Amino acid sequence: MSWRATRSRCGVGGHYSKTRREADDGRNSIAMPVRTGGHVLGCVNLTWRRKALTLTEVVQRYAGDLRAAITTIENRLADAGASVSSTPVPRPPGQPESHQPG
Numbered sequence: 001m002s003w004r005a006t007r008s009r010c011g012v013g014g015h016y017s018k019t020r021r022e023a024d025d026g027r028n029s030i031a032m033p034v035r036t037g038g039h040v041l042g043c044v045n046l047t048w049r050r051k052a053l054t055l056t057e058v059v060q061r062y063a064g065d066l067r068a069a070i071t072t073i074e075n076r077l078a079d080a081g082a083s084v085s086s087t088p089v090p091r092p093p094g095q096p097e098s099h100q101p102g
Contacts (some may be wrong), residue, residue, distance in 0.1 A: 026050055031059060032070045036077045044069055 028050050031043040047061060053061075 028055055028058070030055070030066070032066055034070055034073050034077075036074060037083050041077070041082075045075070 026049055027047050029045055029047040031045040033040040034042045034044060044066060046058065047065060049059060
C-alpha cells in the first residue's frame with residue numbers, strides 16, 4: 001500500500017502553499033484517493049498530532065480501516081451509477097495551482 005500522499009513527504013504542513021519549514025502546524029496527514037470510472041473523485045484524509053503518533057503507528061493502526069472506508073465509498077458510488085465528467089472544473093480566479101507531490 002502506497003503512502004505517497006502524506007503531507008510530510010510532499011513537504012506541506014500547516015498552509016497549502018508553504019513548506020513545513022515555513023509553517024509547521026505539528027500535524028501529519030495521510031490520504032487515499034476515492035476513484036470512480038477511472039478518475040479520482042476526491043480523497044479521504046486522516047490528520048493527527050505528530051507528538052501523539054508516528055506515521056508508522058498510524059499506518060499500522062488505521063490503514064485497514066481507511067482502505068475499508070474507501071472501498072465502501074467506491075462501491076456505493078458504483079451502485080448509485082456515479083460517473084465523472086471529462087470536462088475539468090475551472091479554478092476560481094486567483095486560486096493557485098494545486099501541489100503535485102513527486
